[in-house]
Amino acid sequence: MAKSKKKTADYVIVGNSVAAIAAVEAIRETDCDGSIIMVTKEGEMIYSRPMISYYLAGKVKLKNMRYREAGFYKQHNIQLLAEKKVVKVEPKKNTVKLGDGSLIGYGRLLITTGGEPVNPPIKGAAVKGVFNFTTLQDAESISRFIKANDVKSAVILGAGLIGLKAAEALLARKIKITIVELADRILATTFDKKASQIIDKALSKQGCRLELSDSIKQVISGKGKVTGVELLSGKKLAAELVVIAIGVRPNIEIVKGSGIKVKRGIVVDNAMQTNISNIYAAGDVAEAAGFFGGRKMVLAIWPDAYRQGRIAGAAMAGVKTRYQGGIVMNSVEIASVPTISVGVTVLDGSEDNVEVLEKSDLKNSIYRKIVLKDDCLEGVILVGKIDRAGIYTGLIKDRVKTTSFKELLLNEDFGIISLPKDYRKHMVSDVPMMM
Amino acid sequence: MKRIYISEEYCIGCRLCEIHCLVAHTKSKKILKAFKDEIPKDATAAVLVEEEGHLSFALQCRHCSDAPCIEACMTGAMYRDKKTGAVLHDEDKCVGCWMCIMVCPFGVTAADPATHKITSKCDLCAGQDSPACVANCPNEALVYEDRENES
Numbered sequence: 001m002a003k004s005k006k007k008t009a010d011y012v013i014v015g016n017s018v019a020a021i022a023a024v025e026a027i028r029e030t031d032c033d034g035s036i037i038m039v040t041k042e043g044e045m046i047y048s049r050p051m052i053s054y055y056l057a058g059k060v061k062l063k064n065m066r067y068r069e070a071g072f073y074k075q076h077n078i079q080l081l082a083e084k085k086v087v088k089v090e091p092k093k094n095t096v097k098l099g100d101g102s103l104i105g106y107g108r109l110l111i112t113t114g115g116e117p118v119n120p121p122i123k124g125a126a127v128k129g130v131f132n133f134t135t136l137q138d139a140e141s142i143s144r145f146i147k148a149n150d151v152k153s154a155v156i157l158g159a160g161l162i163g164l165k166a167a168e169a170l171l172a173r174k175i176k177i178t179i180v181e182l183a184d185r186i187l188a189t190t191f192d193k194k195a196s197q198i199i200d201k202a203l204s205k206q207g208c209r210l211e212l213s214d215s216i217k218q219v220i221s222g223k224g225k226v227t228g229v230e231l232l233s234g235k236k237l238a239a240e241l242v243v244i245a246i247g248v249r250p251n252i253e254i255v256k257g258s259g260i261k262v263k264r265g266i267v268v269d270n271a272m273q274t275n276i277s278n279i280y281a282a283g284d285v286a287e288a289a290g291f292f293g294g295r296k297m298v299l300a301i302w303p304d305a306y307r308q309g310r311i312a313g314a315a316m317a318g319v320k321t322r323y324q325g326g327i328v329m330n331s332v333e334i335a336s337v338p339t340i341s342v343g344v345t346v347l348d349g350s351e352d353n354v355e356v357l358e359k360s361d362l363k364n365s366i367y368r369k370i371v372l373k374d375d376c377l378e379g380v381i382l383v384g385k386i387d388r389a390g391i392y393t394g395l396i397k398d399r400v401k402t403t404s405f406k407e408l409l410l411n412e413d414f415g416i417i418s419l420p421k422d423y424r425k426h427m428v429s430d431v432p433m434m435m
Numbered sequence: 436m437k438r439i440y441i442s443e444e445y446c447i448g449c450r451l452c453e454i455h456c457l458v459a460h461t462k463s464k465k466i467l468k469a470f471k472d473e474i475p476k477d478a479t480a481a482v483l484v485e486e487e488g489h490l491s492f493a494l495q496c497r498h499c500s501d502a503p504c505i506e507a508c509m510t511g512a513m514y515r516d517k518k519t520g521a522v523l524h525d526e527d528k529c530v531g532c533w534m535c536i537m538v539c540p541f542g543v544t545a546a547d548p549a550t551h552k553i554t555s556k557c558d559l560c561a562g563q564d565s566p567a568c569v570a571n572c573p574n575e576a577l578v579y580e581d582r583e584n585e586s
Contacts, residue, residue, distance in 0.1 A: 022506070050509045054530045064528065221475045303538060306506040331533045336545075372534045384583055386536055387545065390503070391554040394540025418543060427541065428441045428494060 008105035009079065010034035011316060012096060014086045014254070015112035016046055018302060019283030019309030023110050026313030028076050034079045034317070037104060039096070042081040042135070044351045046072055049114075050302055051265035052139040053165035057172035065136065076176055086113075089258045091276045096254070107314045108278045111255065112309065115248030115284040115300050117162075122244075123218035129226030130219060130242045132165045145241065146292075151175055154241035155217050155229050159186035159302075163245035164332050170241075171335065172204065173363060178209045178237050180216060182246075190330055190341035194358075195383050198365050211235065216242075250285040250298055263287055265298040270314035270323045280316055282308035291325035291397075292344065292378065297328035327396065331386075337365050340389040343379035344394050345371055354378075368410055375403045388415060398423075436520040437581045439559070439569055441492050446576035448484060448491035453569035456495075457479035459560050459567035478543055481557040482568045493568060493577055496543050498522045498558035504535035504544060512553070516561075524556035 011027060013020050016038055024036060048067040054060045085099040089111070094104045117132040119125075125257040129149070131142050145151065154170050156163045159181035170177050178231045179186070185196035200210045211231060220228040229236040250265035261267045265287035272280045272288070273415060283305035287296045304326045311323050329342040349355060351373070358369040366384035370377060370392070376399050380392040391414065395402065400423060402409060406416040416424055454466070459482045461469040482495040502522050502534040504513045512528035513535055515521070524544075531551040548556030560566040569579045 018509075048509045048511070050532070051530070054532075060530060064510075067509070257471040303503070303507040303534065309504070329537055331537045333531075338533060340533065343539065374570045386533060388539075388542025389533075389537050390535075390539035390544075397540070409506065415485045415493070417487050417490065425443075427547055428443075428492065428497070 004105045006095070006105055007037060007079075008035075009037040010107040011036045011110070012104055012106035012108075013038045013112065014040075014096065015114060015283070016040040016042065016044075016080070016082075016188050017049060017112065017114060017283065017305070018067065018142070019112040019305040019312070020110070021046060021072070022306045022309030023282060023313030023316070024076050024078065024113070026310045026319075027317045029316065030317035030319050032062075032077075033223070034107075035199035036076070037085050037106075038073070038078050039081045039083065039098070039104070040085050041083065041085040044073070044080055045070075046214065047136055049134065049136075052133065052136055053169040054152055055136070056133075056143055056166070056169035058141045059172065061396065064426055079260045080095070086254050087327040089255050089260065091258055091260065091279060094278070103346065106278070109280065110312055111279070111281040111285060112305075112318060113254065113281045115298075116251045118246065118247045118249050119244055120159060122216055124221060125219045125242075125244070125295040127219060127224055127226055128222075129240060130244065133162055133243050133245055140167075142241070142243070146173065146175070147241055147356075149225070151209045151240045153177070153239045155180060155216070155237055155239040156241065156243045156245060157166070158247065159183070159210070160189070160247060161187070161332065162245070166243045166245055167203075167208075168332070168334055170243075171208065175241070177203075178211060178239070179203075180211045180214055180231060182213065182215050183261045184213050186210065186212075187330060187332065187339075187341060188346075189328055190343075190345050190379075191361075191381065192346055192369065194360065195341070195367055195381050198362065198367055198383050199334055199337060199339070202365060206335050208335070211237075248284065248300055250287070252285060259312055263296070268308075269295060270311075271315040271320055272308055272323065273315060280312040282312040287322060287324040291327045293325075297326065299328060301326075301329060303329070324397070327393075329393065336387045337384055339381070340386045341379075341381045341384045342389070342393050343371070343372065343377070345369065345379035345381050356409075357406075357410050372402060372406070375401050375406065377402060377409075385412070391416065436498070436583065437559075437579055438498060438583075439495060439566060440580060440582065441488065441494065442578070443492035444576075444578050445574045446484075446491045448486050449572050449573065449577035450467050450484050451492045451573060452482045452577060453480040453484060456482045456555075456557075459563075460555070479500040479555050481543075481548075481555040482567060483543060483545075493572075494541060494543060494567065495566075496522060497541055498557075498559065503538040503540070507534040507538045509579055510535060513556075519559070519561070521559045521561070522556075523558055523561075524553055526550075526552055526554075529553050
């Protein structure tokens with residue numbers, strides 16, 4: 001058997017979504033000459049994963065799903081291996097092994113393999129009409145299925161970010177939806193019950209339903225296609241389409257047994273470096289520090305994937321920057337109600353020195369909640385009116401003491417003018433400094 | 436890079452910056468024609484005057500060197516102009532996910548309810564010597580300077 005020639009590169013990157021792209025851009029800011037090989041199991045198009053809901057909704061065309069232009073690889077002098085799957089990382093040999101048996105040697109390796117959908121064993125789910133919703137391929141398959149089968153109603157399992165984005169898309173296609181969620185509210189990590197109730201009301205106005213504290217017991221089908229679901233509570237719902245969106249887990253298959261430290265995801269430090277010095281990880285596959293301390297966490301959200309990718313790329317090219325820790329945040333508009341939720345917003349009552357400010361106008365679907373710890377913002381929920389939400393996010397990131405302007409925080413016209421003079425002047429008159 | 440700096444002590448809240456910002460982003464760039472024919476009644480300028488009592492200042496995109504809106508933007512609509520360093524917004528690409536609203540610490544990206552996209556993002560009046568808000572500020576409450584290269 002002829003031995004194929006082993007490829008090598010200074011930088012090898014597994015994956016071609018946002019963390020990988022941000023890493024490449026950061027590498028090239030410092031190192032224009034180092035060789036880069038990118039390997040992706042998907043096609044060469046660099047598309048934006050979160051855009052799949054807008055695509056399914058029919059709001060954007062395929063060409064507008066591009067996150068970077070087609071010339072990106074050439075511009076950044078990258079050798080791309082598309083539709084190739086990395087099956088194994090071998091740190092001792094500094095190589096990765098592809099599905100076809102070929103090997104690629106690396107100087108430094110970045111793993112951005114993202115997440116894969118969690119599919120619980122559900123009785124009867126192996127039929128046509130049951131989908132996940134994380135890739136362009138999923139969106140295309142669902143879209144084709146809707147057309148071919150004239151789908152009128154759907155059940156979505158899971159009211160996290162992906163489930164709600166799927167709901168948004170299906171609503172735009174005039175499909176009646178029921179969202180089934182095991183928790184007692186939607187967006188359980190960042191929403192409280194009141195915020196959830198506002199959305200519930202807005203959804204029911206559109207003829208849609210939310211089934212909380214419940215799950216799918218079995219999928220009912222006829223002639224190999226979905227006809228409905230039965231819930232744990234015994235309720236039966238008719239539906240021609242089921243989307244399973246209970247979450248994603250880090251895609252860590254390729255590092256198993258490699259010696260790279262893994263908990264839920266690939267464990268990294270504040271430079272996105274793993275326990276092996278020339279191997280880095282970023283994005284939905286990485287388990288990194290949280291902003292508020294405590295245990296490391298997998299934070300599968302876009303802004304952090306970008307940030308982690310940049311930090312990893314810079315570090316691989318020899319420039320050290322520091323990851324400040326991830327903050328959970330979501331921007332979701334559902335049933336025409338925009339919502340933004342950031343940080344720690346759900347409390348169990350055992351926390352010390354925590355204060356909650358809130359204001360609501362439920363008639364107009366408006367709700368604003370702020371969580372303070374020792375007078376510093378730790379979380380915010382905005383429903384209905386989300387203007388200038390980032391000012392709160394900035395206060396969280398900058399750990400600003402709000403003691404002197406706390407009573408203004410809930411005002412509708414809360415702005416930069418409401419902040420203490422020193423901080424305001426530092427923000428608007430100095431050279432802009434971001435974290 | 437050259438940036439717009441704000442001196443709140445000099446701002447008199449006249450809002451000429453808002454007017455000239457709107458005019459500068461019309462085709463004719465002529466104030467009478469612009470307000471008569473081109474600018475919708477409820478248009479928002481890319482500069483926002485915040486006011487409370489005697490205190491006021493005009494705030495526009497700070498074109499952060501490490502811009503959170505660029506990293507949060509999932510469409511690639513928010514991008515950095517490689518030549519000028521300005522943070523620009525491509526409205527064609529924008530889908531109105533409001534991620535930039537969620538992360539901008541200055542709260543200067545705003546939603547346009549009519550188009551369901553981010554609207555009126557400051558572009559530093561690309562190509563002009565001085566942005567319209569700065570050029571038309573009667574009291575130098577806005578200045579356009581490169582302070583980063585100072586020692």
